Each structure stands twice: as C-alpha cells, then as structure tokens.
Amino acid sequence: MKVPVSWLSEYVDIDMSLDDLAHRLTMAGNEVTSIERTGWVDNVVVGLVKKVEPHPDADRLRLVRVDYGNGEAEVVCGASNVAEGQKIAYASIGAVLQDAYSDEAGKTKTLKRSKIRGVVSDGMVCSVRELGIGDDHDGILVLDESARVGTPIGEVIGETVLEIExxxxxxxxxxxVGVARDVAAITGNVLQEPNIEYPATGPDVNDLASVEIADPDLCPRYTASVIENVRIGPSPAWLQDRLTAIGERPINNIVDITNFVMFELGQPLHAFDYDRVVDHRVIVRRARSGEKLVTLDDKERTLDDEMLLIADPDRGIGLAGVMGGANSEISDSTTTVLLESATFHGLNNRRTARGLELASQATLRFEKSLRSGLSEIGLRRATKLILEIAGGTAASGIIDVNPGAGKEQQSVRLESAHLEKLLGVELERARVEKTLSDLGFSLNSDTHGWDVEIPYWRPDISIPQDLIEEVARIIGYDNLPTTTLSGRPPPVATST
Amino acid sequence: MAETQTGESVVGLKDDAVAALLVAESSEQLEAWRVEFLGRKGRLTTVLRGLGSLDIEQRKVAGAAANHLRVELETLFEERQQQAISTRAPAGSIDVTLPGRKSSLGGLHPSTQMIREITQAFNEMGFQTIEGPEIELERYNFDLLNIPAGHPARDKWDTIWVDSESRGDMLLRTHTSPMQARVMETSDPPVRVVVPGKCYRYESTDATHEWHFNQVEGLAVDEGITFADLKGTLYEFARRIFGASRKVRFRCDYFPFVEPGVDMSIDWNGNWIEILGAGMVHPKVLEGVGYDSSKYTGFAFGMGPERVSMLRNDINDIRHFFANDLRFLTQF
Known part of the structure; x- marks a missing residue:
C-alpha cells in the first residue's frame, strides 16, 4: 500500500521525523518497507518571473528574468506558457534534472551555463518532466501563487510516499485514514475524519431508484444514493495528483471519486449511469449458471450460480464487488449517477474473483469481510465529493437495504485480569483506555474491565486477545517486560 | 551366398577367437590377439564392414550376431587381460609401504548442524525435540490453525497438494506448525516442544526462497504462560545463537494461529532482519484440540534454520543448501 505523506497529513499531524514514524508504524504491525521521495531536486527553487522579452535572434525563444530569492537571473526559455508574474521552478547551474529529450527513463543531465543563439542562459525554468514528477513537457510547470520565492522546490511539489506491507x-x-488512525494512536494526535455531510436537496431517493437483495447471505448490506445533473469531466488537479501519487490512473471525475474514497476509507464503491439501469431497479442476486456479463474491461464473462450479480430487471449490470458492467458504466453523456456502496460476503467475493481471474482493488478489500457500517460512511463521503466536484443535486436520503442488521458482533468484553494474565504485566487502566480510545474504540468501563465497541473499520476485532494485541502493539512490544518460563518443564520422554 | 558366408564366419570366428585368447599369456600376445580380431583391420571388423552388401532383412540378423560377438569378445578380452596382470604381478612390484588411500569422511549437512544447534538451545530450556509427518492433512496444516478454506491468509502459503484418488485433503506441509495441533491432540498440558523438519511450498525459487526448506517450530502451553515469557525465551535463544551483543527487536505481525502476533528481528549490519514469527497461541487453536482456553495460555514460534545459518555464515543464496555441491557443503 502506497501512503503519500501529504495525503496522510490531511487526517493527522505528523510531529516526528518520517524515519521515526516509519519505525513506529513498523513496530506496531504496519511494516514500512521504503520511504520514497519525489520532486526533491537540489539547486531548484521557487522563482518569480519578473519580465519576459523576445530573444533577439530566435522567434520561438524568450528571455526570462527570474527572481530566485537570492538574486536574479536571465534564462533562455522555449516554453510558450511562460508569463510575467508566474511562480515557476527555477533550476540554477549544477542542478541535476531528468533529461526530457531522452527516451531512456531516469536519464539525467547536469545543468551547465550555456549560450543559446548567442545569449547566455543562467539556469533554466523547468517542466514537470524535467523535475521527474510526471510526463508533461509541453510547457513549464506553473506553481501556485502562494509559493514563496526562494523556497527549495521539494517543499512545494515534493511528495514522500511510504510503502507499507x-x-x-x-x-x-x-x-x-486507517493508517492515519494508527499514526494518531502512536503520536497521540487527534484524527481528523473526512467530512461526510452534504446537502441533500433533491427528491426522495426512494422515488428515484430501488434496491432489492435476493441473496442476503452474500450481501448483508447495500446502500445507494442518486446524484442528478452531474457534469462528467476530468478531475481537478488535486484529485488527479492524489491518484497519480499512488500509481492509479485518473479516468473521469466520478470514477476518480469512487477510487479516491476506496483508497481513503477502504470501502470500494461503484457508480452506475442511472439512466442505463432499467427501471432504476437494482437487484442483488446470484447469477444463473452460464449467464454472461461484459465487464468494464470489455471482456465477456461466463458466470456460475455462486457468483453474485448486480442486476436490473433485464440483465446483469455488474459483478458484485469485483467489477462493474460495461452496459451501465459512467460515460461523457451521463447526467445522473446511481452510486453503490455495499458489503459483500468475503469468501464468496474472493472465490468469484479467483474463478474469473479478475483480481481487483475492490476484491482485495471485500475478501477481508468488511463490516457493514463502512458502506454507509463510504457512500456519504463519495456523494459529498461528487456534489463538490461534479456538481448536481443529491437525492434526499439514502437507500439502505440492510438484511444483515443485528447479525454482526457489536462488542468485545475485555477483563483487565485477562490482559495482565496474557501479557504478564499489570498496565495502568488509564493507559489501556487511552491507547484504545486513540485507536478509535469506544469503551464502557467498569471495575473489572471494559465493554469495547467494535468500530466499523475493524473487521479483525472479535475476541479479547485482539484488543490485548492492540494495546501491546501501540505501547510497543519492546516496552513490555521480559521473563523466563517458570514452572516445571514437562518430563523429557526417553528416546523411543 | 554372401549371407551364408558371413553367417558362417561369425560362428567360426567366435571359435577361433576364443581358442586363441585362451593361449595368449603375455601382454604382447594379448595385444596381437586384439589386433587380429578386434583391430581396425581385424577379422570381426571385416565381417561388420561386409554387412553393407546384404539386403535389409539379412543385414539385421547378421548384424545383430556380429555386434553381439563383438561385445562378447571385448568382455572376454578384458577379463583375460585382468587375469594376466593379476597372475603375472611379481612379488615386490607393489610398494607396500605407500600410505593407503584415505577414505573421505562425510560431515553433517549445514542445515542439520544448525537445526541441532537451535534445538539444543531450546532443549536446555526444557523443550523436547519431536518430529512429524511431511505429508500432512489439510486439517492440521490449515484448519486447526485457524486458517479455514478460502481464508485470504492462505495466500501466504502456496501449497503443493498430494494427488490422491482416495482423498483430496493431503498436502506437503507448508510449515511445521501442524505439529502444534498434533502434539496438543495427543498430550495434556504442560507442553514444551520443538519440532524441526522439512517444509514445502509451491513457489519459484530465488536467493531467499526455496521450494523446500527446513523449519523449527516451538510450542509452550501451560497455565500462566505470558507474552513476557515468549519474549524472555526467544531473547535467550537469540543470545545463544547470535551472541549476547546482538540487538534483537520484537514487533507486531500477523499469523492466524496466534494473537498477539510477533515478528522477531535481529540487527544485521544496521538492517533489521526477520528471523522468526511467533505469538501467543490463538484461543481457537487451543479449543480446536480440546484445551480449555480460559485456563491455558501458551506461545508458539517458527523459524528457518537455513535463514539463520545464512545470516551467521554470510551465505548469500539459500539454494546452496540443497544443490549438493561439496565445495559448499564441506565448508561447514
């Protein structure tokens, strides 16, 4: 899992060095295998374009006067998008940049003072490709106006990505957000949960669409919302940047938002073109043996009767929790979105994905048997972002078919004596309570221990030992005591 | 015509040759015999060359006979030669004072040496060494270890299944952990065992992965065994194997059959290298074998002796252990 530090910082303050953070995360069970930095290029700083003049001897070149904080430089520049007043990335002599004209990936060149058509160029204004943060070389990178002149470029465009196993x-x-919760518990800082509130000003959602779960054993919960009058288009830069930083390709604003929320909260979602769902009726049912579905990758899949299908009254429109159907996907002409956020049976989902050799990011999550509470959070978060980014009006209310309600374990009883018995040390009650609270657990305490509510994001918590591990891993195994085995060892068997 | 001649020649040739060989005594006589019958222009060679003029069916019969004779004569010749040498060797031509050829002594395989060292360390802490089957049932390798069929964690163990007509649940054990369940099923607590043995995985090999390798499993179950005991026992093990000054760390990790789960790493030239997985035995594992999980607790661990040996001896490729190259094996 790639975790860009700038994204992580949206939810929690990181007030320790990244090396320390990586160490603490690793000790707590999320092993950081590498810390990769991009956009940190020595000898490149934020510059201000003071003046742009034509080159005396070449129509397509300009002479650009750059203020780089410690002085000014005259640079010959070939980009057509350079303009006075811009904040740009200024590379001084000696900077090592990506060679934008080489086909060889990763090839660099060291910037030298040189004469271009008779004029000395004292440095360079850089493109995205030269900085090694993207492919674009059609023009120079124009920075946000707020960037301070003279600041090392890494502080503005640099990204640091933690690779977590x-x-x-x-x-x-x-x-x-899940990683941020661990960081919050480690640092003691407060987690800022993503905002999921949005104005629902449209008609009652139940008048627009309906959902029916025919096979509740494989789909304990299905939530959906409808957003009318959206504008499909490319995502804003911040959203594209978020996805690119983790190696995902931006597609269009709606699809990008569903992906973003999956990587933010861990809940996979799917967006249907509302007008292509017959009768606006969604039926969650097992496929008929031999039933066919063309998935988003334009491949026709033959299903068996243990595979869960999202269907309308006429046909399949998606393979539940694995991949959407081509017949109902978001296109440029989509105006209304039917957004799905559901909970599917983990083993069944895994079996389907394996059977069709269709490993997806959705299955990577669903196969781990997510808790049904997460689906509603994901739905509300994505609906909010769609309104903000693609416009439109959200229907009032959400569709929430929840046949699994009440069937999930809600809490775990943890006795303080049990904790002591297993770890071999008596921990202060306050410390136990703080550790669990920092991880987001709600506690009801009494004299012997705690009733701990299982949060919607933790399907792995079901027995007291799970909570004991939570306490131990955040305190740090290395900070717990060490003893030798006591008691008599069992008699040694004579050789047989 | 030609075929009869050749056919008769083979039989006659054999009689002549055998008779002549019996009277040849000296090495000169034997050599002369060899030239006459088996040499490049010898009588048998001539017969073999003549086969070319026969038609295909007859060539098959005669050719087989001639070739058979050639083998027979060569064998007889070698026997006779040996006989001649042994009967002829005059006393004193062998220097009986020369030292004898030393027969080379075998040694213990480096894996075996490391397994013995590891088990010895635990034996001295009261753990008994036991062994278990390499062909294992799915029930012990997975189900009783809280890894039911379809569990995503099964991805960690790429399995070689035994193709059996009678049952589909047999496999080559992917770890030594199934012995946890087997031991507890047959004995009551307290339990303290170490289990060395061969394991198998269906995976491609590289410098740190082999499709077969050894593991040493450990299990201690009793009333009152704690996480602190787990740490103390494994610290002591690390001290014995890697020395007292080696830094050791324990971090949280996940294995379905323990909770809390542990990864123990040691500091190796500034890098933390995982050398074993461990944890407090999962209550489901205890209950699966009929132990009362509210009364008994325990810890389990598993490690790869090849990996330990690689660290200690600066071996850069696990595949050396199983390549049967004496240049490698004799260094230990």
Whole structure:
C-alpha cells in the first residue's frame, strides 16, 4: 500500500521525523518497507518571473528574468506558457534534472551555463518532466501563487510516499485514514475524519431508484444514493495528483471519486449511469449458471450460480464487488449517477474473483469481510465529493437495504485480569483506555474491565486477545517486560 | 551366398577367437590377439564392414550376431587381460609401504548442524525435540490453525497438494506448525516442544526462497504462560545463537494461529532482519484440540534454520543448501 505523506497529513499531524514514524508504524504491525521521495531536486527553487522579452535572434525563444530569492537571473526559455508574474521552478547551474529529450527513463543531465543563439542562459525554468514528477513537457510547470520565492522546490511539489506491507487482517489500512488512525494512536494526535455531510436537496431517493437483495447471505448490506445533473469531466488537479501519487490512473471525475474514497476509507464503491439501469431497479442476486456479463474491461464473462450479480430487471449490470458492467458504466453523456456502496460476503467475493481471474482493488478489500457500517460512511463521503466536484443535486436520503442488521458482533468484553494474565504485566487502566480510545474504540468501563465497541473499520476485532494485541502493539512490544518460563518443564520422554 | 558366408564366419570366428585368447599369456600376445580380431583391420571388423552388401532383412540378423560377438569378445578380452596382470604381478612390484588411500569422511549437512544447534538451545530450556509427518492433512496444516478454506491468509502459503484418488485433503506441509495441533491432540498440558523438519511450498525459487526448506517450530502451553515469557525465551535463544551483543527487536505481525502476533528481528549490519514469527497461541487453536482456553495460555514460534545459518555464515543464496555441491557443503 502506497501512503503519500501529504495525503496522510490531511487526517493527522505528523510531529516526528518520517524515519521515526516509519519505525513506529513498523513496530506496531504496519511494516514500512521504503520511504520514497519525489520532486526533491537540489539547486531548484521557487522563482518569480519578473519580465519576459523576445530573444533577439530566435522567434520561438524568450528571455526570462527570474527572481530566485537570492538574486536574479536571465534564462533562455522555449516554453510558450511562460508569463510575467508566474511562480515557476527555477533550476540554477549544477542542478541535476531528468533529461526530457531522452527516451531512456531516469536519464539525467547536469545543468551547465550555456549560450543559446548567442545569449547566455543562467539556469533554466523547468517542466514537470524535467523535475521527474510526471510526463508533461509541453510547457513549464506553473506553481501556485502562494509559493514563496526562494523556497527549495521539494517543499512545494515534493511528495514522500511510504510503502507499507500490510498484513491480511488489516483491511482498514487499505485506506489512508486507517493508517492515519494508527499514526494518531502512536503520536497521540487527534484524527481528523473526512467530512461526510452534504446537502441533500433533491427528491426522495426512494422515488428515484430501488434496491432489492435476493441473496442476503452474500450481501448483508447495500446502500445507494442518486446524484442528478452531474457534469462528467476530468478531475481537478488535486484529485488527479492524489491518484497519480499512488500509481492509479485518473479516468473521469466520478470514477476518480469512487477510487479516491476506496483508497481513503477502504470501502470500494461503484457508480452506475442511472439512466442505463432499467427501471432504476437494482437487484442483488446470484447469477444463473452460464449467464454472461461484459465487464468494464470489455471482456465477456461466463458466470456460475455462486457468483453474485448486480442486476436490473433485464440483465446483469455488474459483478458484485469485483467489477462493474460495461452496459451501465459512467460515460461523457451521463447526467445522473446511481452510486453503490455495499458489503459483500468475503469468501464468496474472493472465490468469484479467483474463478474469473479478475483480481481487483475492490476484491482485495471485500475478501477481508468488511463490516457493514463502512458502506454507509463510504457512500456519504463519495456523494459529498461528487456534489463538490461534479456538481448536481443529491437525492434526499439514502437507500439502505440492510438484511444483515443485528447479525454482526457489536462488542468485545475485555477483563483487565485477562490482559495482565496474557501479557504478564499489570498496565495502568488509564493507559489501556487511552491507547484504545486513540485507536478509535469506544469503551464502557467498569471495575473489572471494559465493554469495547467494535468500530466499523475493524473487521479483525472479535475476541479479547485482539484488543490485548492492540494495546501491546501501540505501547510497543519492546516496552513490555521480559521473563523466563517458570514452572516445571514437562518430563523429557526417553528416546523411543 | 554372401549371407551364408558371413553367417558362417561369425560362428567360426567366435571359435577361433576364443581358442586363441585362451593361449595368449603375455601382454604382447594379448595385444596381437586384439589386433587380429578386434583391430581396425581385424577379422570381426571385416565381417561388420561386409554387412553393407546384404539386403535389409539379412543385414539385421547378421548384424545383430556380429555386434553381439563383438561385445562378447571385448568382455572376454578384458577379463583375460585382468587375469594376466593379476597372475603375472611379481612379488615386490607393489610398494607396500605407500600410505593407503584415505577414505573421505562425510560431515553433517549445514542445515542439520544448525537445526541441532537451535534445538539444543531450546532443549536446555526444557523443550523436547519431536518430529512429524511431511505429508500432512489439510486439517492440521490449515484448519486447526485457524486458517479455514478460502481464508485470504492462505495466500501466504502456496501449497503443493498430494494427488490422491482416495482423498483430496493431503498436502506437503507448508510449515511445521501442524505439529502444534498434533502434539496438543495427543498430550495434556504442560507442553514444551520443538519440532524441526522439512517444509514445502509451491513457489519459484530465488536467493531467499526455496521450494523446500527446513523449519523449527516451538510450542509452550501451560497455565500462566505470558507474552513476557515468549519474549524472555526467544531473547535467550537469540543470545545463544547470535551472541549476547546482538540487538534483537520484537514487533507486531500477523499469523492466524496466534494473537498477539510477533515478528522477531535481529540487527544485521544496521538492517533489521526477520528471523522468526511467533505469538501467543490463538484461543481457537487451543479449543480446536480440546484445551480449555480460559485456563491455558501458551506461545508458539517458527523459524528457518537455513535463514539463520545464512545470516551467521554470510551465505548469500539459500539454494546452496540443497544443490549438493561439496565445495559448499564441506565448508561447514
């Protein structure tokens, strides 16, 4: 899992060095295998374009006067988008930049003072490609106006990505917020949860669409919302940047938002073109043996009768929790979105994905048996972002078919004596309570221990030992005592 | 015509040759015999060359006979030669004072040496060494270890299944952990065992992965065994194997059959290298074998002796252990 530090910082303050943070996360069970920095290029700083003049001897070149904080430089520039007043990335002599004209990936060149058509160029104004943060080389990178002149470029465009090797019991950390919760517990800082409030000004959602779950054993909960009059288009830069930083390709604003929320909260979602769902009726049912569905990758899939299908009255429109159907996907002409956020049976989802050799980011999460509470949070978060980014009007209320209600375990009883018995040390009650609270657990305490509510993002918590591990891993195994085995060892068997 | 001649020649040739060989005594005589019958222009060679003029069916019969004879004569010749040498060697031509050829002594395989060292360390802490089957049932390898069929954690263990007509649940054990359940099923607490043995994985090999390798499993279950005991026992093990000054760390990790789960790493030239997985035995594992999980607790651990040996001996490729190259094996 790639965790860009700037994204992580949206939810929690990181007031320790990244090396320390990586160490603490690793000790707590989320092993940080690498810390990769991009956009940090020595000898490149934020510059201000003071003046742009034509080159005396070349029509397509300009002479650009750059204020770089410690002085000014005259640079010959070939980009057509350079303009006075811009904040740009100024590379001084000696900077090592990506060679934008080489086909060889990663090839660099060291910037030298040189004469271009008779004029000395004292440095360079850089493109995205030269800075090694993207492919674009059509023009120079124009920075936000707020960037301070003279600031090292890394502080403005630099990104640091933690690569975390997750264990299969922690699907919550397949969302950046899940990792942020661990960081909050480690640092003691407060987690800022993503905002999920939005104005629902449209008609009652139940007048627009309906959902029916025919096979509740495979789909304990299905939530949906409808957003009318959206504008499909490319995502804003911040959203594209977020996805690019974790290696995902931006597609269009709606699809990008569903992906973003999956990587933010760990809840996979799917957006249907509302007008392409027959009767606006969604039916969640097992496929008929041999039933066919063309998935988003334009491949026709033959299903068996243990695979869960999202259907309308006429046909399948998606393979539940694995991949959407091509017949109902978001296109440029989509005006109304039917947004799905559901909970599917983990083993069944995994079996379907394996059977069709269709490994997806959705299955990576669903196969770990997510809790149904997460689906509603994901739905509200994505609906809010769609309104903000693609406009439109959200229907009032959400569709929430919840046949699994009341069937999930809600709490775990933890006795303080049990904790002491297993760890071999008596921990202060306050410390136990703080550790669990920092991780987001709600506690009801009494003289012997605690009733701990299982939060919607932690499907891996079901027995007291799970909570004991939570306490131990955040305190740090290295900070717990060490004893030798006491008691008599069992008699040694004579050789047989 | 030609075929009869050749056919008769083979039989006659054999009689001549055998008779002549019996009277040849000296090495000169034997050599002369070899030239006459088996040499490049010898009588048998001539017969073999003549086969070319026969038609295909007859060539098959005669050719087989001639070739058979050639093998027979060569064998007889070698026997006779040996006989001649042994009967002829005059006393004193062998220097009986020369030292004898030393027969080379075998040694213990480096894996075996490391397994013995590891088990020895635990034996001295009261753990008994036991062994278990390499062909294992799915029930012990997975189900009783809280890894039911379809569990995403099964991805960690790429399994070689045994193709059996009678039952589909047999496999080559992917770890030594199934012995946890087997031991507890057959004995009451307290339990303290170490289990060395071979494991198998269906995976491609590289410098740090082999499709077969050894593990040493450990299990201690009793009343009152704590996480602190787990740490103390494994610290002591690390001290014995890697020395007292080696830094050791314990971090949280996940294995379905323990909770809390532990990864123990040691500091190796500034890098933390994981050398074993461990944890407090999961209550489901205890209950699966009929132990009362409210009364008994325990810890379990598993490690790869090849990996330990690689660290201690600066071996850069696990595949050396199983390549049977004496240049490698004799260094230990």
């Amino acid at each position: 997750l264990t299969p019991n922690r699907p919550d950390c397949l969302g950046i």
